[in-house]
Amino acid sequence: AKTTRIAITPGDGIGPEVVAEAVRCLEVLRDKHQLELEWVRFPWPSHAWHEEHGESMPADALQQLQAFDAILLGALGDPGPVNDPDRYLLPDSVSLAPLLQMRKGFDQWVCERPARLLPGARQYLADDRARDIDMLVIRENSEGEYVSQGGRLRQGTRDEIATQIELFTYRATERIIRYGFQQARLRAAQRRADNQSRQFRTQDGRQCDSQVCVITKRNALRYWGDLYTEVFEQVAADYPDVATHHELVDAACMKFVQCPWAFDVVVASNLQGDILTDLAAVLSGGMGVAPSCNLNPDNPELPSMFEPTHGSAPDIAGQGIADPTAMLFTTARMLEWLGRQDRRLAEAGERLFQAVADDLASQHGQARDTRTIGDAVCQRLG
Amino acid sequence: AKTTRIAITPGDGIGPEVVAEAVRCLEVLRDKHQLELEWVRFPWPSHAWHEEHGESMPADALQQLQAFDAILLGALGDPGPVNDPDRYLLPDSVSLAPLLQMRKGFDQWVCERPARLLPGARQYLADDRARDIDMLVIRENSEGEYVSQGGRLRQGTRDEIATQIELFTYRATERIIRYGFQQARLRAAQRRADNQSRQFRTQDGRQCDSQVCVITKRNALRYWGDLYTEVFEQVAADYPDVATHHELVDAACMKFVQCPWAFDVVVASNLQGDILTDLAAVLSGGMGVAPSCNLNPDNPELPSMFEPTHGSAPDIAGQGIADPTAMLFTTARMLEWLGRQDRRLAEAGERLFQAVADDLASQHGQARDTRTIGDAVCQRLG
Ligand SMILES: CC(C)[C@H](C(=O)O)[C@@H](O)C(=O)O
Numbered sequence: 001a002k003t004t005r006i007a008i009t010p011g012d013g014i015g016p017e018v019v020a021e022a023v024r025c026l027e028v029l030r031d032k033h034q035l036e037l038e039w040v041r042f043p044w045p046s047h048a049w050h051e052e053h054g055e056s057m058p059a060d061a062l063q064q065l066q067a068f069d070a071i072l073l074g075a076l077g078d079p080g081p082v083n084d085p086d087r088y089l090l091p092d093s094v095s096l097a098p099l100l101q102m103r104k105g106f107d108q109w110v111c112e113r114p115a116r117l118l119p120g121a122r123q124y125l126a127d128d129r130a131r132d133i134d135m136l137v138i139r140e141n142s143e144g145e146y147v148s149q150g151g152r153l154r155q156g157t158r159d160e161i162a163t164q165i166e167l168f169t170y171r172a173t174e175r176i177i178r179y180g181f182q183q184a185r186l187r188a189a190q191r192r193a194d195n196q197s198r199q200f201r202t203q204d205g206r207q208c209d210s211q212v213c214v215i216t217k218r219n220a221l222r223y224w225g226d227l228y229t230e231v232f233e234q235v236a237a238d239y240p241d242v243a244t245h246h247e248l249v250d251a252a253c254m255k256f257v258q259c260p261w262a263f264d265v266v267v268a269s270n271l272q273g274d275i276l277t278d279l280a281a282v283l284s285g286g287m288g289v290a291p292s293c294n295l296n297p298d299n300p301e302l303p304s305m306f307e308p309t310h311g312s313a314p315d316i317a318g319q320g321i322a323d324p325t326a327m328l329f330t331t332a333r334m335l336e337w338l339g340r341q342d343r344r345l346a347e348a349g350e351r352l353f354q355a356v357a358d359d360l361a362s363q364h365g366q367a368r369d370t371r372t373i374g375d376a377v378c379q380r381l382g
Numbered sequence: 383a384k385t386t387r388i389a390i391t392p393g394d395g396i397g398p399e400v401v402a403e404a405v406r407c408l409e410v411l412r413d414k415h416q417l418e419l420e421w422v423r424f425p426w427p428s429h430a431w432h433e434e435h436g437e438s439m440p441a442d443a444l445q446q447l448q449a450f451d452a453i454l455l456g457a458l459g460d461p462g463p464v465n466d467p468d469r470y471l472l473p474d475s476v477s478l479a480p481l482l483q484m485r486k487g488f489d490q491w492v493c494e495r496p497a498r499l500l501p502g503a504r505q506y507l508a509d510d511r512a513r514d515i516d517m518l519v520i521r522e523n524s525e526g527e528y529v530s531q532g533g534r535l536r537q538g539t540r541d542e543i544a545t546q547i548e549l550f551t552y553r554a555t556e557r558i559i560r561y562g563f564q565q566a567r568l569r570a571a572q573r574r575a576d577n578q579s580r581q582f583r584t585q586d587g588r589q590c591d592s593q594v595c596v597i598t599k600r601n602a603l604r605y606w607g608d609l610y611t612e613v614f615e616q617v618a619a620d621y622p623d624v625a626t627h628h629e630l631v632d633a634a635c636m637k638f639v640q641c642p643w644a645f646d647v648v649v650a651s652n653l654q655g656d657i658l659t660d661l662a663a664v665l666s667g668g669m670g671v672a673p674s675c676n677l678n679p680d681n682p683e684l685p686s687m688f689e690p691t692h693g694s695a696p697d698i699a700g701q702g703i704a705d706p707t708a709m710l711f712t713t714a715r716m717l718e719w720l721g722r723q724d725r726r727l728a729e730a731g732e733r734l735f736q737a738v739a740d741d742l743a744s745q746h747g748q749a750r751d752t753r754t755i756g757d758a759v760c761q762r763l764g
């Protein structure tokens with residue numbers, strides 16, 4: 001079997017701290033299960049690299065990364081102490097740009113963020129049905145509101161007009177919606193294998209064991225809304241076993257708080273997905289536990305990228321107190337993804353997921369530092 | 383004193399039912415306090431009008447409405463039983479269009495949606511600090527994502543590209559942000575009058591008794607984000623007594639669930655405001671209680687429009703069980719707004735608000751029908 005290679009980019013702030021625990025877990029798994037796994041650590045993209053070189057990563061960064069099977073990223077961005085005049089400051093739009101460059105450069109057109117409230121995670125909602133939350137939010141990751149097109153006319157004057165353009169193509173819309181239906185089927189199959197089931201009603205009253213909900217704002221943003229609606233209906237015809245549902249983004253946010261347990265798979269455009277996945281992260285217990293996967297499902301030449309949903313948290317960086325749980329869940333998800341080619345990696349991913357979930361369930365809410373959590377998980381793995 | 387005139391547009395679904403209770407309350411207040419108040423009821427905009435005339439409202443609708451001091455709107459939209467082949471169906475984008483036409487036609491550039499969790503309202507969050515939620519979300523209501531520009535190239539083919547354009551002007555950005563700072567000051571003054579106070583820290587560490595938080599997504603949608611950021615900083619310089627804060631829309635949604643009690647005034651663009659106000663409505667106890675005010679603060683010739691945040695709820699329409707609370711809070715807010723010219727109207731608005739709030743607090747969670755709630759509030763007013 002060919003060796004699987006991972007590019008590790010710890011980044012800024014708490015990134016290197018949580019990545020260190022992920023690497024320890026990878027070492028334990030590799031040694032114990034003789035995994036054909038190796039990794040290379042990169043000092044970029046990062047704030048420090050920018051300070052030294054005037055750019056967040058080298059010009060050939062994507063070429064270098066392309067040689068790997070996956071990228072494991074810590075966190076980017078270092079606003080630092082804003083009052084320190086000697087501090088090298090960068091706007092977010094600069095320090096976070098590498099994230100968007102990787103997503104676009106490697107055509108990671110799927111961003112997957114599952115939401116489940118695991119035992120031990122913080123429950124923000126009053127209703128105890130929150131324990132039943134089990135959804136997968138799938139974000140279109142390649143276009144839409146994130147095309148960075150537009151401009152500023154008469155900039156800086158009282159007559160200024162800023163234009164921000166959103167672009168949606170049939171091609172990207174179709175592939176993300178189809179991916180959503182495929183995932184819905186896979187999730188239903190998994191539930192059947194686990195002797196579980198969920199019921200969803202279609203609009204014409206039939207019962208299905210999975211559902212895809214598409215998000216638009218078609219009553220106000222028509223061109224995007226009509227394209228998404230039409231493509232959704234077309235693709236749905238190929239999946240009569242999957243119930244379909246349509247929510248406007250404002251109503252969806254409301255229902256994520258009022259009845260999130262009613263959702264199965266949710267497909268949303270880039271910005272709406274960004275918003276809904278942050279909400280979904282809270283539903284799962286907050287940023288401390290939420291993984292994020294930027295996937296290219298159809299081109300094995302291009303690496304997918306795995307990052308926790310949280311940021312670099314400069315306020316607690318350097319203190320060794322960041323919670324590595326989200327990073328470890330992310331690492332587990334990466335192994336499962338890589339395991340599509342090598343079943344032993346998939347098993348390692350499941351083991352890591354289970355160890356982190358067991359650790360979370362056993363913590364009884366006490367605050368533990370980064371290393372302590374890493375130790376506990378490594379011990380469960382060993 | 384000149385008579386204040388209200389155009390009442392009950393609309394569709396539960397709209398006429400909840401409006402009926404608002405009218406009863408207005409009658410009690412008018413008779414008891416000799417208010418110079420009159421109203422005219424319009425059968426449009428509505429689904430029924432569209433069915434008969436092929437349009438949701440007459441061509442001169444805005445001209446007719448312009449003669450009034452305010453518009454009190456029930457709810458629009460009637461998806462009806464989708465399986466009934468005889469049903470006259472309209473897409474949302476058609477039946478809800480009059481809302482957007484009024485907002486644009488009367489330059490109602492402010493949409494105000496307060497969020498407070500009043501006693502008796504449903505608490506969705508587990509943390510009891512939810513009882514301290516007291517924020518005002520101010521939505522830019524005249525442009526941005528809602529300009530309805532763009533189109534579909536190669537529509538219906540596999541090569542389709544849909545474009546959706548967002549436009550932001552200095553003029554509309556400046557006025558909505560300035561309005562936010564003014565409201566922050568007024569809220570702080572009101573708290574002082576009530577012997578209450580709240581503390582917010584500015585970025586350079588000073589303490590203020592009010593705050594404005596501006597929402598962008600400047601790390602990904604740059605042109606809009608940069609304009610909003612620059613104008614926010616300019617306007618803030620005129621209000622050194624108000625603390626300033628910046629949130630990205632994804633983080634803001636998260637914090638609305640994690641720590642909504644930390645917000646005071648929030649200013650957001652049209653679509654982001656749409657999303658955040660739906661979340662804010664949930665924080666206040668849900669759609670059953672949330673008012674929405676579409677205001678033109680600077681042109682007394684153009685009427686403002688008041689509507690509950692909820693929709694026409696076709697699933698429960700005609701049963702007399704819709705909760706009129708949101709409609710009654712909306713009516714109270716309308717009277718307060720009209721009271722800028724006539725202090726007795728403002729007092730009537732406060733009385734109505736208090737009666738509805740007292741009724742809400744006294745309900746002990748039992749389900750009551752529309753009329754019962756209206757009766758109870760009228761009795762408190764009488
Ligand atoms: C950092 C930012 C550009 C990014 C995004 O908006 O996609 C982040 O919010 C995320 O969700 O991964």
Ligand SMILES: CC(C)[C@H](C(=O)O)[C@@H](O)C(=O)O
Nearest residue numbers: 219220250478481482656674
């Ligand atoms: C009905 C719809 C067009 C409207 C909006 O998006 O503004 C509604 O959601 C609202 O918030 O008033």
